[in-house]
Amino acid sequence: MRGRRAISGWLVVLVALHACVLFAGFFAPYDPTEQDRGRPYLPPMRLHFLDNRGHFHARPFAYALKLAEGSFDQYEEDTRRALPLKFMVRGANYRLLGLLPSRLHLFGAENERIYLLGSDAYGRDQLSRFLYGGRVSLFAGLLGAGVTVLLGLCVGAAAGYYGGWRDDLLMRLAELFLALPWLYLLFALRAFLPLAVGPLEAFFLIVAVLGAVGWARPARLVRGVVLSAKERDFVRAARGFGATDGYLLRRHILPATSSVLLTQAAILVPQFILAEMTLSFLGLGVPEPVPSWGNLLSSLQQYSVLVSYWWMYLPALIMLPFFLGYLGLGSELQERAEPYKIER
Amino acid sequence: MTAESHETSEPLVRVENLVKHYSKRKLVGSVEEVRALDGVSFSIFRGTTLAIVGESGSGKSTLAFCLACFEKPTSGNLWFEETSLSGLKEKDRRVIRRQIQLIFQDPANSFNPRWSVLEILTEPLVLQGNLSRDEMHPRAQALLEQVGLSSHLGEKLPSELSGGQRQRLGIARALGLRPKLLILDEALSALDCSVQAQIANLLMELQASLGMTYLFISHDLAMAAHLADEIAVMSRGQIVEQGAPEEILTHPENRITRELLAAVPRLDLSRPPLAES
Structure with a gap:
């Protein structure tokens, strides 16, 4: 029971995190592509409850930033201009879940843009870009993991159940795929295609590539489970009742693989998000101006950004809860992965 | 059931010279053959029980699996109600299979x-x-x-x-x-004594009411004698002795039979009880 509660705990965390990304339009204060060329690389604004005279304000506020004297990229707080944080404000147009047109945002500031995670080279709000970018990256990770696990299930079940030369062939193929240096394979595959592909094509390309590369490990795990499951007495017994192969697979053998598959999926999602980030970081993923988590970090390729603008690392830090959520869920599922453990 | 009635009724199951070899491929060198069944022949008549008794590894379970169509015998013939099981198509085999049911040793696994x-x-x-x-x-x-x-x-x-x-x-x-034939593959072995007796009684009741035929596979000669009309003792893939239970119990001829008989636990009241410390 403890395990089950831990699993639901991790699921709640993950659902909450994904909701932030799914309803990015509402949670993000601005449109992710909206530029503010006058303020590139603005550091994150700090939220205050106490003003510079020591008065307490129930409503948190930020001070507007201005360029420090004699500097071209150092900002300092302009204590004469407080920007109170307003909740449920009307702002940029967006479509909730891509369907409902809306202008409602969780928070914002009047007459002035508020940058809680700073801005990038074009003065775009990093927080908004992070939330919108999560849509691309998380969806690519989830879809890629789904494709991979499905492929792994088919290959592993076929190899384990039918055995013989099919097993040998499929498992040697799996070993080959495990041995491939997949990052360079991704480059090669990506290099075959025209450089300028649309965001949607690039997205599905990434998913397809991830799915094609990752199936070997789940396939081997599924094969192991199927091999042991098909020798169990109740599978024999069902065969004795006149069950066909299809029935045995559907009713007895494949259900036994479910926990292994779920565990694998949970572990694969962060791996695939990282793979998407790697591709986008290198400029081979989803193209600008569409935000993705890899795109967000790609400005770190420039040395000046790397050493001068520390907040450009922040997206990598905020991703951690997502990864930890998936890995925590994965390890809890693995605890329960014993396919036929007697449940008490 | 007497010997005369056997001759008039047809056997439900007839096994003739059944051989099952497993080949184990070694990493280096030749293929090693394991002879699980090495020329086994017997018949089971309708409504009777044949017990196959033997030590572990003697080929009892392989026999059960061959009869239940879980394994294909290497050679030899199996007849079920005058249908030969060896040359059957998968579809017909599925139909025959339902009439031969196997009860497994480990009920937790089945x-x-x-x-x-x-x-x-x-x-x-x-x-x-x-x-x-x-x-x-x-x-x-x-x-x-x-x-x-x-x-x-x-x-x-x-x-x-x-x-x-x-x-x-x-x-x-x-x-x-x-089913017409029930194969009990060590079906009582995992149970404790009193439960064994209850299940044995249930089996006998079912046989009386439904006219079932049993192939009772066990290492327990006493339980086999209690349930069966005929006992066959197996060792190393062959039947070494076969006969009525009373005969086997009173005049065991083969060494293996005597060993199995000696392994039957008995309450020996002549021995003094263990001294209490």
């Missing part, structure tokens, strides 16, 4: 642990496919009753049943297909 008792019981009925959904439930209840299980166990998981209840469930499930 049910899908995620299924309820009712699901387990209706599985063979679903697979047989000639009962409607409405008919299945009463049939399952009747099967539970037939093996002496109460009908409110239907929603339980196999892990919630006792060993004896599980073995009764296994028998009930096999009975669902109205």
